[in-house]
Amino acid sequence: MRFKGKKYSGKRSKKTVVLVTGASTGLGLACVKELQQRKDIHVIATARKNSLSRFESSGVQGSENLWIRSMDVLSKRERDQVLEEAREKLGGIDVLINNAGYCLRAVVEQVNETERLQQIDTNFRAPLALIRGVLPEMREKREGLIINVSSVGGMMAMPTMSIYSASKFALEGATEALWYEVKPWNIKVTLVEPGFINSGAFRKVKLTKESERSFKDRNDPYHFHYKFMADFIAKFMRKTPATTDKVAKKIVRLIDQKSPPLRVMATPDAILFDLLRRFLPRRFYHWVLYHMLPKVRFWGDVWIPAENSFYGEYEDDRENSRFSEFKSDQKINV
Ligand SMILES: NC(=O)c1ccc[n+]([C@@H]2O[C@H](COP(=O)([O-])OP(=O)(O)OC[C@H]3O[C@@H](n4cnc5c(N)ncnc54)[C@H](OP(=O)(O)O)[C@@H]3O)[C@@H](O)[C@H]2O)c1
Numbered sequence: 001m002r003f004k005g006k007k008y009s010g011k012r013s014k015k016t017v018v019l020v021t022g023a024s025t026g027l028g029l030a031c032v033k034e035l036q037q038r039k040d041i042h043v044i045a046t047a048r049k050n051s052l053s054r055f056e057s058s059g060v061q062g063s064e065n066l067w068i069r070s071m072d073v074l075s076k077r078e079r080d081q082v083l084e085e086a087r088e089k090l091g092g093i094d095v096l097i098n099n100a101g102y103c104l105r106a107v108v109e110q111v112n113e114t115e116r117l118q119q120i121d122t123n124f125r126a127p128l129a130l131i132r133g134v135l136p137e138m139r140e141k142r143e144g145l146i147i148n149v150s151s152v153g154g155m156m157a158m159p160t161m162s163i164y165s166a167s168k169f170a171l172e173g174a175t176e177a178l179w180y181e182v183k184p185w186n187i188k189v190t191l192v193e194p195g196f197i198n199s200g201a202f203r204k205v206k207l208t209k210e211s212e213r214s215f216k217d218r219n220d221p222y223h224f225h226y227k228f229m230a231d232f233i234a235k236f237m238r239k240t241p242a243t244t245d246k247v248a249k250k251i252v253r254l255i256d257q258k259s260p261p262l263r264v265m266a267t268p269d270a271i272l273f274d275l276l277r278r279f280l281p282r283r284f285y286h287w288v289l290y291h292m293l294p295k296v297r298f299w300g301d302v303w304i305p306a307e308n309s310f311y312g313e314y315e316d317d318r319e320n321s322r323f324s325e326f327k328s329d330q331k332i333n334v
């Protein structure tokens with residue numbers, strides 16, 4: 001006979017209590033809108049203090065079943081306050097959706113320590129801190145669901161997003177370990193991996209001090225890395241059929257599943273990249289991806305305006321033709 005442990009003795013809300021982080025916009029907001037339609041769910045929508053007003057302007061009103069609370073995921077005090085209130089009044093969190101996050105656009109060489117730590121803290125350490133906060137009660141209740149919003153960037157790294165990928169890889173590693181660790185208590189753990197979503201999120205991508213300078217300086221060695229990657233990502237985000245609403249529906253559906261999978265590829269490109277990664281030989285896979293990078297043959301080039309150059313244009317004919325090809329087909333507006 002298997003020892004199952006003590007029965008949960010605390011207060012218990014009749015509704016499933018779902019906490020969403022970074023919920024005032026984008027995917028988090030779409031999750032809240034989806035969740036608030038459910039009578040069996042109590043939503044705790046959290047956002048940073050300065051973003052709270054966005055709930056009202058997006059048509060989301062706080063109510064008995066929808067709490068709106070201030071939480072900067074980097075603040076221990078604010079995390080503890082929300083968890084404590086949920087514990088006291090609702091018997092704790094049943095479903096944690098770690099959604100808050102941002103993307104830093106910078107190559108490895110152009111991120112300073114503070115920028116690096118903030119990215120890792122927001123996308124990796126804060127979700128883990130929240131998980132540690134909800135697990136004792138989930139273990140006691142012998143049920144619970146933890147959903148960590150990762151990214152395609154958490155299964156494959158993209159140039160100019162080095163630390164973002166590192167943060168999501170770290171989140172994936174810890175989540176995978178967690179899946180094994182808490183299974184004995186019937187706690188489910190899922191990574192949601194969206195690829196490109198048709199949203200304004202690409203406009204909110206943060207630059208580091210150095211990557212911002214490089215973006216503006218056509219003579220910086222990494223200028224074209226940023227220029228072409230940013231255009232490429234913005235184009236894909238505008239064209240993809242994946243929307244925040246569609247991804248939110250997939251996330252909310254996990255709540256009803258008896259055995260949600262460890263990984264959910266949340267957009268069509270995520271499914272494609274997952275297949276490529278699984279079935280192509282590893283060296284070939286990286287070779288293919290490298291050659292798929294936008295205008296990669298120009299990366300590392302520097303801009304030499306004809307009138308300023310002693311040599312007119314590039315000295316080398318081969319370089320010169322590469323450069324003309326670039327000029328004919330790209331507008332540079334920085
Ligand atoms: N959009 C995509 O194409 C895409 C693709 C793959 C993965 N993802 C992932 O999906 C999640 C949601 O992103 P999104 O697309 O919805 O982007 P978004 O519209 O920029 O939303 C991100 C949310 O995270 C919040 N946030 C950032 N730092 C925070 C902090 N310290 N404390 C609390 N909240 C914080 C933001 O709050 P503020 O408004 O206060 O800044 C915002 O509400 C992220 O984890 C992201 O990495 C998105």
